[in-house]
Amino acid sequence: MNNEHSSKILSRRDLLTGLGAAAAGAAFVHQAVGQDRNPAAQVADRASGVKITGMRTHLVQNKVYVEIETSRGVTGWGEVSALVPSAAEALARRMFDLLDGENPTRIEYLWQKLFRAHRDMRGGPFMCHTIAGIDMALWDITGKLWGVPVHRLLGGPCRDKVKVYPTSKSRKAPPAGVYDHAVTPSEIERMINQIRLDRERVGPEGIVMFDAHCAIPPAALIQLAAAVKAYDVLFIEEVAVPGNIEVFKRLKAAIDIPLATGERDRTIWEFIPYLDQRCIDVLQPDVAHCGGITQMKKIAILAETYHVPLAPHCTTSPLGATASLSVGASIPFLLIHETAPGLLRWGEQFMNRPWTVDDTTAYATLPEGPGLGITIDRDKMASVAADPSYKWRWPGAKLPDGSVADY
Ligand SMILES: [Mg+2]
Numbered sequence: 001m002n003n004e005h006s007s008k009i010l011s012r013r014d015l016l017t018g019l020g021a022a023a024a025g026a027a028f029v030h031q032a033v034g035q036d037r038n039p040a041a042q043v044a045d046r047a048s049g050v051k052i053t054g055m056r057t058h059l060v061q062n063k064v065y066v067e068i069e070t071s072r073g074v075t076g077w078g079e080v081s082a083l084v085p086s087a088a089e090a091l092a093r094r095m096f097d098l099l100d101g102e103n104p105t106r107i108e109y110l111w112q113k114l115f116r117a118h119r120d121m122r123g124g125p126f127m128c129h130t131i132a133g134i135d136m137a138l139w140d141i142t143g144k145l146w147g148v149p150v151h152r153l154l155g156g157p158c159r160d161k162v163k164v165y166p167t168s169k170s171r172k173a174p175p176a177g178v179y180d181h182a183v184t185p186s187e188i189e190r191m192i193n194q195i196r197l198d199r200e201r202v203g204p205e206g207i208v209m210f211d212a213h214c215a216i217p218p219a220a221l222i223q224l225a226a227a228v229k230a231y232d233v234l235f236i237e238e239v240a241v242p243g244n245i246e247v248f249k250r251l252k253a254a255i256d257i258p259l260a261t262g263e264r265d266r267t268i269w270e271f272i273p274y275l276d277q278r279c280i281d282v283l284q285p286d287v288a289h290c291g292g293i294t295q296m297k298k299i300a301i302l303a304e305t306y307h308v309p310l311a312p313h314c315t316t317s318p319l320g321a322t323a324s325l326s327v328g329a330s331i332p333f334l335l336i337h338e339t340a341p342g343l344l345r346w347g348e349q350f351m352n353r354p355w356t357v358d359d360t361t362a363y364a365t366l367p368e369g370p371g372l373g374i375t376i377d378r379d380k381m382a383s384v385a386a387d388p389s390y391k392w393r394w395p396g397a398k399l400p401d402g403s404v405a406d407y
Helices: 003-033 085-099 107-115 124-146 185-202 218-227 245-254 267-276 293-305 318-330 341-347 378-385
Strands: 052-060 063-070 075-080 161-165 170-173 207-211 233-237 259-261 363-365
Touching: 052 085, 052 378, 063 085, 063 124, 075 085, 075 124, 075 318, 085 107, 085 124, 107 124, 107 293, 124 293, 124 318, 161 170, 161 207, 161 318, 170 185, 185 207, 185 218, 218 233, 218 245, 245 259, 245 267, 267 293, 293 318, 318 341
Parallel strands: 170 207, 207 233, 233 259
Antiparallel strands: 052 063, 063 075, 161 363
């Protein structure tokens, strides 16, 4: 046996002996210090004894704000969006039955408890959007308990700032109307001109996107995409209505510009087919639609495994937008993040916004906590809610012949 080999054996033997001693030592410490002082038994922390004690809901025009109260006096806020608000409010209140007395920091457990409580109501916008609002409030509470922004709880920021649109350097052209199956040359020309104009406005360093909004028939979209290649479109959004994978596959094969979708899809189960069928280049979950922060982070992980970045859809007030930016900050593959300036201004009538946008660079700062970092002014919120000029109405669109259109 040479010396080198012998020393390896000794090392292993020493190591094994050492491990044995360590295990024996741990057992001794366990007995000597008692369960109450054993470091391994100290799983209780500042978040372990807290309980959910109440929920208030606030219907403010087309939004419902969920306020979850706890035994520690810490309150969390979430935003329920894009539902019939009166129905969403009633559902959120009924869901409190499942939250009462629970520890709000068990976010994954509570998400599962809400989603899987009633087997016949699993999924769908009403359950998922309402759970999303509650989920935001739970992350807000947990961040506040630990004194950190929510993106710190999600693994910490992957970037120092987040690229956003719209800004003077990042613009997304709309479809500007509804289209029947015989899209006219002048309609195609108008869309091409809009994209060309946006490229001229942002310059060669800027970003141009086009949102088809599920309004443009596939054949016309293929024609349009071929005509705008020179303007370097970052992606074409919502080329087809959600769920129709065969149309997405056909468009993906025919269009030489990246395709994006996801704002009307919910949970990992609705996002996986796009990835599985290789028919999407960019995913666009909306934190308020997809099932909250908890689901959005999982969708980002799924997308990462297919090397697909996120460009989160976001048409929420500062509260929902902060939840979304918190996820966006914490994921490795983020292309760009939407903001809705009109809705941000609307929400800023009664809440702060814990991040800013530099219009000249198109970057947003990371949200500042603790939690989601939002403070609501209840009086101002009540006065916006009481605005008599607002009335919720069913949206919808029709073609010139009177038939129903996607829009
Ligand atoms: Mg869109």
